[in-house]
Structures are given as C-alpha cells and as structure tokens.
Amino acid sequence: MTALERTSQYVVWFIATFTVVFLMTPLVVTIAVSFGSSTVFTLPPPDWSLRWYERLAGMRGLLPALLVSLQVAAASTAVALVLGTLCAIALVRGRFPGRETISTFLVSPLMLPGLVIGIAMLQGFKAMGLRDVYASLLIAHVVITLPYIVRTVVGALSLFDFSLIDAARTLGCSYPAALTRVLVPALAPAFLTSGMFAFLASMDNYPISMFFTDAWTKTLPIQMLQYVEERPDPTIAAISAGLVLLAIVALVIGDRLVGLRKLADF
C-alpha cells in the first residue's frame, strides 16, 4: 500500500465517521434523554431511569392520537397497495402512450410541498362537502402512501419474468391461481417493504395532517407537537424513542427482504 493510498483510507474513515455521528446524533440523543432521570435534558444523564416511560400511560390524548395514526396509516397503506399495484401492472405491462407521464404524476406528491398539497385538499374537500375528520385524514393520506407503493412495485414488476405465469398455466394452473401462486409470492418483498415505508410516512406526516385534525381527532405527530409547545419534557423523548424503534424494525425487515443497498437506491 502506498502512502497516498493509506492517506486516502484515513480520509475516507474520517469523513465516514463524521457523517455517521452527525446523522445519528438526533436519534441517539432522543433515546439517551428518554432513559435519563433528568427533567432538563442533561446529557449525559446523571442517572438512568424509566420514569418517562411510566408517565406515558398518564399522558392525556396520547393513546387516542396513537390509535388514530395507526388506523389511518394502516388503512391508507392498504388502499394504496391495491391502487398502486394495479397501476404498476398497467405501467409495466401496458403498451399505451403517456406511461412515463403517469408514473411521474403518481410519484409527484413526494416532490411538492406537503403544506401546499394539504391546503389544496382542505379547500377541495370543503367544496365537495366532506367534513368528517377521520374520512378526510384517510383520503388525504392515500396521496402520501401511493407514491411509495408505485415506485417500489414498478421496480419489482419490471424485474419479474411474466413468462413464469404462462409456464404455470401450461402446467395446469388456472389464471387466478397462477397469479396468486407465482406473481404474488414474487412481489411479496416489494409489497412488504413499500407498505412498511408508506405506513411510516403516513405515521410521521405533519404538514398534510395538520389541516384535517380538530380538537377531538388528532394524529400522533400533531399531538406530539402540541406537547412540545405546551410542556417540553423527556416524555416526548420516550414517545420519539418508540417511533425510532419502529423505524429500526422497518429497516431490519427491509434489509432482510431486499437488502440495504436496494433501499438506498435513488
């Protein structure tokens, strides 16, 4: 190894370490504070304790908000999986003009400011006479989850060898059976990973949700921001630590199913 190569190795290590530390700081800080005994966010904490986790049970409005978020995320992801998969099949298998435009259109909600989308939908829903908070949240969140599904399922479908379905049919499978026994298992990793990340995107969404919540129906991020504004204490860090854990679980499953490198594809 030449001196130059060794130096460049050191440089790579230095930059990599700095980047990792910088990127992980907020997550590590959140978890450390949530297990600390200090009320004023002292780091490193003077003592470890679970008191903030014990206080979660007594937080007013936390459980209802968590339930609303879980339900909206699950339902909107389910709807997006159906709509998104059908559309992905059309985009990959279809031979019609404008497929490029359609796929850009479907992913576009990720590229526009959520706040503006939220305002436009708020006014649109008003004009359509939709007033129910829960239904509005659900309908709005499909727009958030759909891009994740379409992007991943289109990718997986374009790698799928459709002659396998013909092969299954030649071997005596009916068409629906060929779909459920050949196509669905092949796409399962794509469904799971895209579904998981769509679910998390819906769980974490703030700028769109804030236009559709009211005093009685709040999503978790909205409720959390209210806690932060009213009385910031490490209980919020305990909730955050739960959400970080959820993200870690998603990452581990995503890595098992499609691999880290694939998840980093842009």
Place this chain on the structure above:
Amino acid sequence: MTPKSAPSPWRDPVALLAAPAVLYLLVIYAFPLLWLFMKSLTGPTGFTLQPYVSFLGDPFNWRVVGNTLRVAAWVTVVCFLIGYPAAFALARAGAVLQIVMLVAIILPLSVGAVVKAFAWQIVLRRDGIVSQILVGLGFWDEPQRLLFTETGLVLGAANIFLPFMILPIYSVVKLIDPRLSEAGATLGATPLYRFAHVTLPLTLPGIVSGVAFVFSMSVSMFVIPSLLIGDRFQTLSTLTGRSFLLMRNEQLGSTTAVILLVLAVAIVVGSTWLARRIGGSTT
C-alpha cells in the same frame, strides 16, 4: 413478441388498471392544486395579479421571502459540503463501514420531522452537545444557546435533509470507473486537474438532483423552523401555515401557498432539464 397482434395503443386493456389510481389522484390531489392556482389568479372581474402585487408591496413579505431563500441556500450549501465527500466515502468504504454508513443514512429517513426537530431542540440548548463541543474545542469561551437562532435552524435542517444530498450523488459516484482517474494519472494529470475534468463532470447529474431535493425541501419545511427558531422568524411556509391555522387569512395563505407551489415545480422542472442536458453532453 406475443403471437397475438399488438393492440393499438389506446385500446390496450391493461391501461384500464391504471385508471383507479390516476382518477383518485386527479380528483383528490391534482384538481384541488389546479383550483388553488386558478383561484389565486381570479378576481371579481376575471384574471388578476392583484394578490401577488399587494403581497410584494409589503416590505415585511420581502423579508419573509428573503428569510426563506437565504435559509434554504445555507442548508443546501452545508448539505453539499458534508454530503459530497460523504458520498465518495460511502462508495469507497470497506464492507462493514459501508453498511454502518448506509444504516446511518437510511434509518433517519423513516423517522418523522417532529421527532428529529425535537431532538435538535435538545442538542442546540445552551448546555447542549454542540455548545459543549465548541467550548471544548476552544471556539467559544462560554456555552451559548443556538436554539432559536438562524445558525441553529440551518444546522438542524441540514442534518435532517443530508441523506437527500448523499444518496443521489452516491448513485452516480458508485458508477464511476476508478480506472478513469488512474488513466488520467498515467497521462500525467495532477489530482486537482483529474478531479475538475474527470470526476466532477461525471458527478454533476447527482449534484443537480441532490441540490434540487435539499433546496426544495428547505424552502417548504414547516415543522423544523417552528421548533428550531419560533414565530419571530417567518418563512413562506410558516407564514402559509399560520395564515390558515391561526390568522384565518385564507387570501394571504393561498397567495404564499401558490408561490411555494410555483417554486417547487420550477425546481423540479429546472433540475430535470439541467440533469438531462448534462447527462446528454457527457455521454
């Protein structure tokens, strides 16, 4: 390919499968956006630019626009300065280091902005980590509070958007054949010359899309400035949110929302065009 005769483009029945998703987004998302846009240009007597003229007539609003663009520019610069070398480190790192980096880059992406901005409130306090490090390194004589300052906002936002700079640049860096640079060296080019004439042009498409991502997200961020700098400092996006949720001034909110929308579309269209041009000229 198929033995059957190919269906004419518009009669392809498979196309119908795209209809539910496309119709859903048209009704729920595209028409409302278009309506918001059209309504902002329609006065009692037809076409008007009146809301924009009066918006820009107020010096306070100029300051808001200035705040928005200045913070977004700084965030983009910080992200680029960290993200560009980081993308190379990620591409050149050994197997284990690469996995650690990938986890550190991807994991924060599925954690919400509220969680991360709250964490930065803790980090930027007077007794927070950043202050401790700067005092420890001798840059500061005594601990200072970075929370509720513009520097704190830029630092927190750059941290949250950094993955969107690293990943697009990494996606082009990993395709670069290291032999290209070696070939340059064999031909006697200095490292600086090789970087400017071989590496930099090859990574430009990644830079363009990373910069576009980070800049447009910084322009439209809402939760991060609300938590890290507060109400004294207004950006286009916090002003939009406030005029709808607190001030009940839908006129002002719609105007700023459309400005944000136009900015975002301009960035997407502009960067796509630029990336295609650069991609075309290097191949």
